[in-house]
Amino acid sequence: MLGYVVTWDSLLRILKINRFGVAGHWSACAEFVRVGGAVQGFMKISSKTRLSSKSALSTTRPDSQASRPRRQISRGRKLCFALIPVLALVVLAEFLLMLLGVAPLSSTADPFVGFSNSTPLFSPLPTAPDSSGDDLLSRLEAMQDGAPAVSTDAKPAEEWLATTPSKLVWFNDQSFPRVKRPGTKRIFCLGGSTTFGRPYSDTTSFCGWLREVLNRIDPHTRWEVINAGGVSYASYRVAAIMEELSQYDPDWFIVYSVHNEFLERRTYADLLNRPGWLLTLQSFAAQTRSYSVLDRLYQAARRSADHLPVATQNQLPPEVDERLNHTVGPVDYHRDASWRSGVLRHYEFNLQRMVDIARRCNSQILFITPASNEGSCTPFKSEFSSLQSESQQRILSRVQQGVAALDDADYAAAATLLEEAVELDPAYAETRYRLGQAYVALERFDEAGREFSLAIEEDICPLRAVEEIDSALRRVVAEATQEPRDVWLVDFNEKLHALSEREQGNRILGDRYFLDHVHPTLEIHRQLAVWILEELKVAENGVGAEAWIPVEETVLSESEASIFSRVDLRSHGVALRNLAKVLHWSGKFVEAAPRASDALELLPNDPESRFVLADCLTHMGEIDAALVQYELLFEDYPEWGRGYVYYGALLSRVEEYEKAKGYLMLAVLHKPEDAYVLFELGRVHLALEEWAFAEESLRKADQLYPDDPATLELLATAREKLNRNPSPLR
Incomplete structure (x- = not known):
């Protein structure tokens, strides 16, 4: 009988895996099979012994056997006994799959x-x-x-x-x-x-x-x-x-x-709709090699049946396809x-x-x-909670008043207005950010840090x-x-x-x-x-x-000299220009302006950098500075067509209509089918009382971009003036 006893030492030898070679794996397998055979033999002998014992008892003590009630095994124990061979098979399968190099699905695939x-x-x-x-x-x-x-000699192969x-x-x-x-x-x-x-x-x-x-x-x-x-x-x-x-x-x-x-873009609806216990079970199963094999077989069967590659998850392109690439700014986010x-x-x-x-x-x-x-970057997109339009207007009004108070250096008033806006809707990111600015100005830095953090949390485009x-x-x-x-x-x-x-x-x-x-x-x-x-x-x-x-300043200085000896300053200028363009595109004019200015230091007179700077200054309300940048732009690049309409519109804004008309007419030659260019030109013609030219420009703008309220209003004005003054041309 001693030859058939399975000791703990034997079991440990079975389960222990030699990390240093396949031979160790197969010796462990052999041990498993040898002892497994011994266990099977022991079970057979034990079964025969139990049968013979039962026969002897039945012949010698029939009355006692008949009078004793038969012991019932509980369902829980039956279930446990039934699970033992199943678990043993799973353990054996995992062991063999590990030897074959099969990795768990959780470490090789993304569900x-x-x-x-x-x-x-x-x-x-x-x-x-x-x-x-x-x-x-x-x-x-x-x-x-x-x-x-x-040795650093590269071998030929x-x-x-x-x-x-x-x-x-x-x-x-x-x-x-x-x-x-x-x-x-x-x-x-x-x-x-x-x-x-x-x-x-x-x-x-x-x-x-x-x-x-x-x-x-x-x-x-x-x-x-x-x-x-x-x-x-x-x-x-x-x-x-x-x-x-x-x-x-x-x-x-x-x-x-x-x-x-x-x-x-990717959707998680299928995963989010599954009950928590199922997700936990799937997560556990994905850590096993058996599940990995079953998943491969299932996917292969579906491909064979449908004659198509199967996508059980979101299929993404091989390279990044940002949501922002499909919109003007972060409008796609909600x-x-x-x-x-x-x-x-x-x-x-x-x-x-x-x-x-x-x-x-x-x-x-x-x-x-x-x-x-945190403190120098406005939220990319703010969105109200589920509020009525009247509440939204009250919030916007207080935010605008608060920003105006910040510009006027009335920081206490700005904080009060913005605190009221936060109470109306705590989830509006712009309010949080502006309130943080007010607190910084009041040197309430801990409160400012909290508001800036909340602005990041509430940013709809995170x-x-x-x-x-x-x-x-x-x-x-x-x-x-x-x-x-x-x-x-x-x-x-x-x-x-x-x-x-x-x-x-x-x-x-x-x-x-x-x-x-x-x-x-x-x-x-x-x-x-x-x-x-x-x-x-x-x-x-x-x-x-x-x-x-030790990493001392001398080491860092030597490293810095080595690094910057390989830096191409023009490439750095281009990088800063591209960063300014991205920030400008996303409507972050305050952040874009310094980067455009930095780019101009490395790329003197670069037209794109100067245009971005000029347009940012326009949106920031620094009109005189913007006009200076446009003048420098067209002094160096008089045929830089992209800037005609923006410079013309800015000149119109400061009532330099004759000069504005010249640049806007150049813009029409550059972009004859652009409704915005024709709209701006029509507005300038109206200011100069050139009714017929105004009507013609605005009519074309309406054809290209129908039913725009601002265009229709100016067009009606032009036609009214034209009817009153049939020969207004100068």
Whole structure:
């Protein structure tokens, strides 16, 4: 009988997996089969023994047996006994699927969205980069003069990877050897446009700073820092990129993916309508390999039946398709609590998936908390709660009066008016932001910070991370923490607020730290890199970090000189101009004007930058300054047709009608089918009492844009004047 006893030691040997080779897996399988056979044999012998015992009892004690009642087994026990072999089969199936390399669905697929097709971010280069150029390897070698010798000779057959050309619209041009060289540590930085380095590029991003500084403070290691940040990429796209990069032997993933979650259209109605218990059950099942196999079989069966690819999730295009690209400004956004809930749930899932991906490839992962421009960036869109139009008018009236009081430096009156507006509708983002401005002027900084935060939360077009994004990130990091630690966090948000308090005396983040709503200044990219280095040094402690040179100002100055020696100032000017154009397009004129001015410093007399600045000044009410910019524009570029109508309309506004008419007539030649141009020209003709010309221009405007009330009103005036004065032409 001893040969058939299954001990705990045997069971532990069955379940223990050898991590260092397939042979260990198969020896464990053999152990499982051997002991499993022993168990089966033992069960057969035990069964025979029980039968013979029962026979003996029945012959020797018939009266006793007949008189004793038969014991009943409860339904609960029956169910438990029935589940034991099922669970044993599931465990065995999971074990075998693990040996075969099948991964759980939760770590390889996104149940919320799918992609219509996939092009890898990195593809093979025909030849290795020229070591004489400004590629990654040559820079690393140049910075490591005097370091212990590490062979850097490229083997003839060495394969290099570079950013796929079709991806360069969204990603920086990066390259690295497919096989990591000895003495190298490889970091992939992932996220959205901040990781990319927008509005500039990789060179001045926090990734570029890490690359420079790491190879100066750690002379014993070659650090490869590859910038894989994608413009407008949200967490579900970042996770897909991370899956690809996991095959390239990374040591670290650094992830700053926080601000883009609400950019693309996707629906969560199906998921949100499922009961909570079903979602929990599906979440648990998705962590098993058996469910992964069943899902593949199901999808294959549906494809075979329908002769079409099956999309069980939202199908997104291979690259970002922002909602903002389909509208003039953020008009497509509206308050939608259900959609927001789905976005947040999806975000947390993707963070957990990133942790799983990092652990599967034995990499560490570092997340960065979100920080954004609070005090110098108006909400992208405000929307009333469910109020009657009369209440909305009262709110707008108080907001307008409050803004006027701010302009007049009557801050106490502004605060009172805006507080009244907040009481009428706490969810109107613009009111919250303006009240924050009033509190700043009154030096009530804590209250101002609260209002600015609420303005971000109530922004209907949430292009800055909301509080739930930050909370989800912290929650995932806390739940994933284990020993040895492999998930890390840089609290960018808290560190930047603390820096603001030291430098400004308050914790309100504004244009001192950000170029727009989320993109940090060059100085803050550098500071973020320093904070990341501090965390990396803690994480790398015991594996060489004790030999790191301290990150002192000398090291940073040397790194800065190296970085800016490679910066193309014209490219930086173009980047600032593009940023100004985006802000101008979205109606954020106060934020766009400084960026256009910065662009003009690097691109003197650039017509696009000057036009954006002039139009922003017009919308800001700085008419004299706007006229100066238009005069400079047409002095340098008299045929720059895009500005004719705007300059003509502004001249009309200050009653310089003859000069306005000249520019508006040029605008008609430039855009003969533009209703707005004809409307402005008709208005000028009316002011000059040129009734026939006014009637002709306004009639054409009405044909191009029918039934516009303003056009019809001026057209009626022109016809009335024309009937009274049949020969009014001068």
